[in-house]
Amino acid sequence: MTVDGLQSETRTGKYLVYMADHEGHISIERAADLLNLGRRAVRRVPSRKDFTMDPEALETMIRADLARGDQPFCVVAQVGSINTGAIDRLDVIADICERNGLWFHADGACGAVGAMLPEKMEMYKGLDRANSVTLDPHKWLFIPYECGCLLVREPEQLRRAFSLSAPYLRGALPTEYTGLDYFEYGPEMSRGFRALKVWMTLRHYGVEGYRKLLRQGIRCAEHLDERVRASVDFERLHKPNLYIYSFRYAPTADQKATQLSDQDRARVDARLDRLNQHIADEIQARGIAFIMTTKIHGRTVLRMSICSHRTTLADIDAVFDALTQIGRELYPEED
Numbered sequence: 001m002t003v004d005g006l007q008s009e010t011r012t013g014k015y016l017v018y019m020a021d022h023e024g025h026i027s028i029e030r031a032a033d034l035l036n037l038g039r040r041a042v043r044r045v046p047s048r049k050d051f052t053m054d055p056e057a058l059e060t061m062i063r064a065d066l067a068r069g070d071q072p073f074c075v076v077a078q079v080g081s082i083n084t085g086a087i088d089r090l091d092v093i094a095d096i097c098e099r100n101g102l103w104f105h106a107d108g109a110c111g112a113v114g115a116m117l118p119e120k121m122e123m124y125k126g127l128d129r130a131n132s133v134t135l136d137p138h139k140w141l142f143i144p145y146e147c148g149c150l151l152v153r154e155p156e157q158l159r160r161a162f163s164l165s166a167p168y169l170r171g172a173l174p175t176e177y178t179g180l181d182y183f184e185y186g187p188e189m190s191r192g193f194r195a196l197k198v199w200m201t202l203r204h205y206g207v208e209g210y211r212k213l214l215r216q217g218i219r220c221a222e223h224l225d226e227r228v229r230a231s232v233d234f235e236r237l238h239k240p241n242l243y244i245y246s247f248r249y250a251p252t253a254d255q256k257a258t259q260l261s262d263q264d265r266a267r268v269d270a271r272l273d274r275l276n277q278h279i280a281d282e283i284q285a286r287g288i289a290f291i292m293t294t295k296i297h298g299r300t301v302l303r304m305s306i307c308s309h310r311t312t313l314a315d316i317d318a319v320f321d322a323l324t325q326i327g328r329e330l331y332p333e334e335d
């Protein structure tokens, strides 16, 4: 049921959503599940080397699905992906959506707010053409957990989808209130006043205050990248875009082992996978930093999300030195 929902694999006319294969977020599959479309309704589009969706592959898939009689209806672009902070080619995806009459959703949970930085504007070109944008103020706006946000171009479309009324929902007396009744714009009825903490924090920092903090996070990720590139113990996996950075403990001796047979390569990779996991576990256990692992092209790597407004370059140095130290301690054990 979760795989196909109410649309069987063999039936044509299936509603389909598209997102990048490497960095697309599982919450989109969750949404397809909740809509009863089934997880398979989310078509994974091949990614390019920089972890962004390949727009040509997207259009080819859409055409093939249309020709088969299916009904593509939405493309989800990444605006700061979960592992590498990748930002899809939003302007190109917007064109494709326009040409094919599809809803253009921008998943900016991690990175949408970076659009407020003039120096990053080029990367965000096309974001203003999205039909909807999600962002998580509890990530890069430093708001306490939890607070998600959806921006829509035409709120009336949400109202048409969600509005339900009942006598007990509105008082009988006429009221002068003309604001939004949020229960008409989404699935939640009783809801907390999450917007208050966002509003207060926005008022406190202001746009310039936020720009300063966002730049600090980006600078930290760039500094981490500089340390990785200068180190013989770590391998660089991507250019830092925003504040999320993945990298791999892979001492030069192992990395350079290009002459290995496929079998030996697989053995070295499996050992490095264990080692990266072990390093992340250890740095957490020692109470130094909360570093997670993730998979990049199937390999276990370290992932840092530098989204605290208090993190400094000195913190990055301290954590990187600790990672190096722990790696060197564990490396012989893992043999």
Ligand SMILES: Cc1ncc(COP(=O)(O)O)c(C=O)c1O
Pocket (backbone or CB within 6 Å): 025, 027, 080, 081, 082, 107, 108, 109, 110, 136, 148
């Ligand atoms: C890229 C991306 N999209 C969507 C989500 C889901 O957001 P939430 O956990 O707030 O539901 C996340 C959360 O990590 C994310 O990183």
